[in-house]
Amino acid sequence: xxxxxxxxxxxxxxxxxxxxxxxxxxxxxxxxxxxxxxxxxxxxxxxxxxxxxxxxxxxxxxxxxxxxxxxxxxxxxxxxxxxxxxxxxxxxxxxxxxxxxxxxxxxxxxxxxxxxxxxxxxxxxxxxxxxxxxxxxxxxxxxxxxxxxxxxxxxxxxxxxxxxxxxxxxxxxxxxxxxxxxxxxxxxxxxxxxxxxxxxxxxxxxxxxxxxxxxxxxxxxxxxxxxxxxxxxxxxxxxxxxxxxxxxxxxxxxxxxxxxxxxxxxxxxxx
Amino acid sequence: xxxxxxxxxxxxxxxxxxxxxxxxxxxxxxxxxxxxxxxxxxxxxxxxxxxxxxxxxxxxxxxxxxxxxxxxxxxxxxxxxxxxxxxxxxxxxxxxxxxxxxxxxxxxxxxxxxxxxxxxxxxxxxxxxxxxxxxxxxxxxxxxxxxxxxxxxxxxxxxxxxxxxxxxxxxxxxxxxxxxxxxxxxxxxxxxxxxxxxxxxxxxxxxxxxxxxxxxxxxxxxxxxxxxxxxxxxxxxxxxxxxxxxxxxxxxxxxxxxxxxxxxxxxxxxxxxxxxxxxxxxxxxxxxxxxxxxxxxxxxxxxxxxxxxxxxxxxxxxxxxxxxxxxxxxxxxxxxxxxxxxxxxxxxxxxxxxxxxxxxxxxxxxxxxxxxxxxxxxxxxxxxxxxxxxxxxxxxxxxxxxxxxxxxxxxxxxxxxxxxxxxxxxxxxxxxxxxxxxxxxxxxxxxxxxxxxxxxxxxxxxxxxxxxxxxxxxxxxxxxxxxxxxxxxxxxxxxxxxxxxxxxxxxxxxxxxxxxxxxxxxxxxxxxxxxxxxxxx
Numbered sequence: 001x002x003x004x005x006x007x008x009x010x011x012x013x014x015x016x017x018x019x020x021x022x023x024x025x026x027x028x029x030x031x032x033x034x035x036x037x038x039x040x041x042x043x044x045x046x047x048x049x050x051x052x053x054x055x056x057x058x059x060x061x062x063x064x065x066x067x068x069x070x071x072x073x074x075x076x077x078x079x080x081x082x083x084x085x086x087x088x089x090x091x092x093x094x095x096x097x098x099x100x101x102x103x104x105x106x107x108x109x110x111x112x113x114x115x116x117x118x119x120x121x122x123x124x125x126x127x128x129x130x131x132x133x134x135x136x137x138x139x140x141x142x143x144x145x146x147x148x149x150x151x152x153x154x155x156x157x158x159x160x161x162x163x164x165x166x167x168x169x170x171x172x173x174x175x176x177x178x179x180x181x182x183x184x185x186x187x188x189x190x191x192x193x194x195x196x197x198x199x200x201x202x203x204x205x206x207x208x209x210x211x212x213x214x215x216x217x218x219x220x221x222x223x224x225x226x227x228x229x230x231x232x233x234x235x236x237x238x239x240x241x242x243x244x245x246x247x248x249x250x251x252x253x254x255x256x257x258x259x260x261x262x263x264x265x266x267x268x269x270x271x
Numbered sequence: 272x273x274x275x276x277x278x279x280x281x282x283x284x285x286x287x288x289x290x291x292x293x294x295x296x297x298x299x300x301x302x303x304x305x306x307x308x309x310x311x312x313x314x315x316x317x318x319x320x321x322x323x324x325x326x327x328x329x330x331x332x333x334x335x336x337x338x339x340x341x342x343x344x345x346x347x348x349x350x351x352x353x354x355x356x357x358x359x360x361x362x363x364x365x366x367x368x369x370x371x372x373x374x375x376x377x378x379x380x381x382x383x384x385x386x387x388x389x390x391x392x393x394x395x396x397x398x399x400x401x402x403x404x405x406x407x408x409x410x411x412x413x414x415x416x417x418x419x420x421x422x423x424x425x426x427x428x429x430x431x432x433x434x435x436x437x438x439x440x441x442x443x444x445x446x447x448x449x450x451x452x453x454x455x456x457x458x459x460x461x462x463x464x465x466x467x468x469x470x471x472x473x474x475x476x477x478x479x480x481x482x483x484x485x486x487x488x489x490x491x492x493x494x495x496x497x498x499x500x501x502x503x504x505x506x507x508x509x510x511x512x513x514x515x516x517x518x519x520x521x522x523x524x525x526x527x528x529x530x531x532x533x534x535x536x537x538x539x540x541x542x543x544x545x546x547x548x549x550x551x552x553x554x555x556x557x558x559x560x561x562x563x564x565x566x567x568x569x570x571x572x573x574x575x576x577x578x579x580x581x582x583x584x585x586x587x588x589x590x591x592x593x594x595x596x597x598x599x600x601x602x603x604x605x606x607x608x609x610x611x612x613x614x615x616x617x618x619x620x621x622x623x624x625x626x627x628x629x630x631x632x633x634x635x636x637x638x639x640x641x642x643x644x645x646x647x648x649x650x651x652x653x654x655x656x657x658x659x660x661x662x663x664x665x666x667x668x669x670x671x672x673x674x675x676x677x678x679x680x681x682x683x684x685x686x687x688x689x690x691x692x693x694x695x696x697x698x699x700x701x702x703x704x705x706x707x708x709x710x711x712x713x714x715x716x717x718x719x720x721x722x723x724x725x726x727x728x729x730x731x732x733x734x735x736x737x738x739x740x741x742x743x744x745x746x747x748x749x750x751x752x753x754x755x756x757x758x759x760x761x762x763x764x765x766x767x768x769x770x771x772x773x774x775x776x777x778x779x780x781x782x783x784x785x786x787x788x789x790x791x792x793x794x795x796x797x798x799x800x801x802x803x804x805x806x807x808x
Contacts, residue, residue: 029767035760036777038636038753055763062759066752091766095759102755106748138786146793173779177786187516188794210390210780211429212422213787216518223517247416249690250519252622257519 027052031059040067049081054092057081062099065107075107094130097123101136105143113147116140124168134171138178141165145185158189159196176206180217193228197221201233215245219254226261231268234261306333306340308643311366313356315348316630320588321437324664325651331659332650339643353378360385360635367638368648371433371631373424374694376701379742380426383750386633388430390780391773392645393418399653404672410649413670416628423522423693424631426750428791429784433631434648436660437585438667440623440682441496442600444580444590446572449484453578459601463501463610466603470555473578488577489556490568495697497581497603501548502695504606505541505616510691521692523699524795527740530732531802535696537732538725542696544613546714546721548606553715561711584682588665591678602686620688628669700739706731737799744795747788754785 027046034042043063047056064078082103085096101119104112120136120143127133141162162182169175180203186196200221203209209217222237238258242251312325322345329341344366346352353375359365360381371381393411400406405413414435421433443466450469451457453476460466470486477484487497510521513529521529529535535542553560557571565582572580573594580590581603590598605621608614632651638644650656654672661668667675667682675683693699697707706728714724761778765771 032760032763032767035756036764038757040756059759059763062756066756095762099755099759106752135782142790142793146797173783177783181786181790184790209429211425211431213428215422219519220517223519227517245417247626248419249622252687253519253689
């Protein structure tokens, strides 16, 4: 009789490591689904902060960040779990580190942008290939464009710090998003067209932008190209806009500008 | 005796049971035939037309889908719907599908909080368009304007939340007989100055005959419609001047920020020219119009006491069914650069584009039957479904491929020209609108003037505009913050099932949308920080 008992014990002993590689538990699937559908309170009902697998604890922390009441105490409770999870070297650790940075940027009552920036930077240094580190670089670049102290230096090239981070991003969709942000920031920060326009064009070339953002981008590149004297590019984008949005209220104005671009091209002998 | 009482009690019980059974099976809803899924569809279009059109679509849809029952909820819009909508959404009792509009005061945050984006679904063809001219075309491209307003009014620039059912425009509905009686002609005004001259003739007619007739049917709602239309004309140049981004369009948040940065004022000449135009058109309405609502204006017009009613084509069916005289829908002429009064402030013709679809329906995030609700929206906005709606409502369709009935075909005769902003400067934010209404008495009536109205607005607006920009920022944050958890959720689902490409796509879609909205948040915060000392000036 002792032999089977021992083997049973051995089998149970093997279970935890096996569970790690096994498909996600029903509770975890439920938790991810609830998070995806913006129902963080359901996650807090299903999971605990101090028990369960690492993915379960990550789901709990993400839910804690978004559930009411959004007090600093609750954010600190989420941070405690995230800090523990971030000590690994896998994607989950990177995601936890990313979410910790988000806490300082968006969730504490008083945002701490330098601290958020420090965490994004540390994550990128530790796991540069991770998706979450790459996404963190996009957020870091946006902070550099608008709010970090070095962004207020008079006469400084306001786009350069973000462009430097762009070079570290290898995921095309994230490159696209940052190109677009640099281009838009260039407009807001009144930077020269020659500096910002290539970023908008690059964002468009990578593609996949949806909604009104796509329509805005095409017309914007057309108009700014015309202002910059890039007539052929302006013509291309105006024609594309009219093909894609023929019934839009802006179409009449775009047609007028296309005529103007064509007129200037003809004058230059390039039309 | 006791046995007898027991027997009576038993028979009474049996009788009560029998009566209850009879009542349940004959008078109440048919319990046994109830369909397993019920979709609640709420809107405020209680005019003549739309309820009939939607009911006809539901009838056909239920024939095609025996599992689903669709219930149409008609909720009066002007005063009840906003409160009803918010209370039900907050309480978790909101209907599956709801109408919403960006102009509904104080409700800007609703989509971000309570609605689900339909972007992925809209990128796929609508299955109910099989065998029609719109087959294989992505759902969003089957709409006449490719869903201009839901894209423009989306809290998240990368997402589309709403689906439109109809197309509307603003028209000058004319009592043709009255126009002939007063002016001797039935010719539609070709220029804004022609309209001005007609309104002068109406005043002369009233003076001569003592008849109680006004040029325009008056109410707070119709005044706002006509005021915003004429006010927009000189604003085209102001908006063009401020369009640093080259979007050929200014969103409300940009106009608010530009005011805080001192780039425009109500008292600058071009804006004041617009106020002068507003004064002109409201002078053609009866005194006290601001206390009246749209229904009062319709009654005034239907009684033959006003030559024109300026309002949306959404009232055309009601007018046609109720009027005892011939009505001609006309276009309100745009104010042009050759206008003798304000022409020097006009850069060109204002345009209506090629029409804008409306009556936007949104999917409640908490709907217990999202797939069925989306499926009903697909049918309603398919060629066959929208044809049923149009034929039974007398309203224009929203999708291409639908045959437009002859009597409403000229609603699509649009004015082409510049269009440069999300809203005129009376409606760029809730606080702005409240102040506009508060001081409106300084503009209208014998004692009013554009000068004193503009001065009052510029005195009071900086704080209001700041509050509105802060509200825009908060609305964006409402959207941005929950997205971190949602992104984590979709990433978790995608990691758990690498074959689930939809989950990964949704994760990336959310990341892109969040980054875009976050950029706007940072821009707004920057403006608020840089102009913090300007409030009250």
